[in-house]
Amino acid sequence: MKILNSYTQTGKWWRGSFHNHTTNSDGWFPLETVYKMYGGYDFLGISDHDKITKHEGERSIPTVFDAIEVSSRQTHMLLVNPPHTMLDDYSNEFTIENYQRLADMAVDNGGFAVLVHPNRFFSNYWTLEDMLKLERYIGIEVYNGDGNPEYDIAFDKWDALLSSGRKVWGFGNDDSHVYGQEKRAWNMVQAEENTNEAITQAIKNGNFYVSTGYGFDAIRTEGHTIIIDLRSNELLDKMYKYVTFFGKDGRVLQETTGRISQATYECKGDEGYVRIAAYLEGGYGAFSQPLFVESSK
Ligand SMILES: [Zn+2]
Ligand SMILES: [Zn+2]
Incomplete structure (x- = not known):
């Protein structure tokens, strides 16, 4: 992959x-x-x-x-x-x-x-x-x-x-x-x-x-894992986040919520692509570009 x-x-x-x-x-x-x-x-x-x-x-x-x-x-x-x-x-x-x-x-x-x-x-x-x-x-x-x-x-x-x-x-x-x-x-x-x-x-x-108000500090990969570093500081870290990973045809692959500053997704290989939407409580959003997943088959 x-x-x-x-x-x-x-x-x-x-x-x-x-x-x-x-x-x-x-x-x-x-x-x-x-x-x-x-x-x-x-x-x-x-x-x-x-x-x-x-x-x-x-x-x-x-x-x-x-x-x-x-x-x-x-x-x-x-x-x-x-x-x-x-x-x-x-x-x-x-x-x-x-x-x-x-x-x-x-x-x-x-x-x-x-x-x-x-x-x-x-x-x-x-x-x-x-x-x-x-x-x-x-x-x-x-x-x-x-x-x-x-x-x-x-x-x-x-x-x-x-x-x-x-x-x-x-x-x-x-x-x-x-x-x-x-x-x-x-x-x-x-x-x-x-x-x-x-x-x-x-x-x-x-x-x-x-x-539309929120952001990413970094979007990284380690092996088959996508790591999303949400925009983070002392104030933001106390707030609730909603992070959704979308794949091919808009399918929801995973949702991660909480007072988090990072979210990770483990790729399976059949996603086609993975794009991320992150919201801070209050509705401020950040929307990543797709990361393309090429299966090795
Ligand atoms: Zn126009
Ligand atoms: Zn115009």
Whole structure:
């Protein structure tokens, strides 16, 4: 049995979001205000609809990313670090061919593509069929902070893609448009330094997790055992935790609860993958990327 763990390269944890709007599309606030709303973040992407908003003016956020949200009537796709030449011959028309062309341009420019709010059924969402047709995207938004619990969570689609053999990462973003939508969901990226290159590389490697307030100190393996070091300190250690290990098709493999700072899971070999959701009492969550379990048979 072999366990592929994307968290082996250790470093510091950096907090940020890639999907947020300004008045350059349908956000309520200009760029300078959005920077202030995200004070304390280590990195931030601005992804206006069908536009690449130029980063300019004063900001305290050390690292910023160019991004665009390709926004057809059917589906939305986030491209981080798209080439600006993409806009020369731009169309947001939803065909697999056009979306693939745009995703390829971002990937070939050193960036990445994420399928966003896949379950927003009342407006722009992804069918599993289309998600399986498109290639080269790095992940999907499993947690969108827009504020509709029925539509902004997509762990089911993630499990479906993973179970069909796609290696895609889960992202958490605010998709902030208005005041009050900031700092709801984000990505914690493990990298040695906070630069565009290091953050991008860590994202590509899957060395990040989604947070809505709680976190992991480390995700490790020893032999066939997955070890989850929950974010720990004197105050947090007194609080109750709920840790769930999920496998192929979203099957619950194990649940561990208690006033714990660590949870472990012994792999059997038939899991396909193992992903972890951890909640602190009060509901603050942390959601790991899948660790892929390859049986030796
Ligand atoms: Zn959108
Ligand atoms: Zn958006």
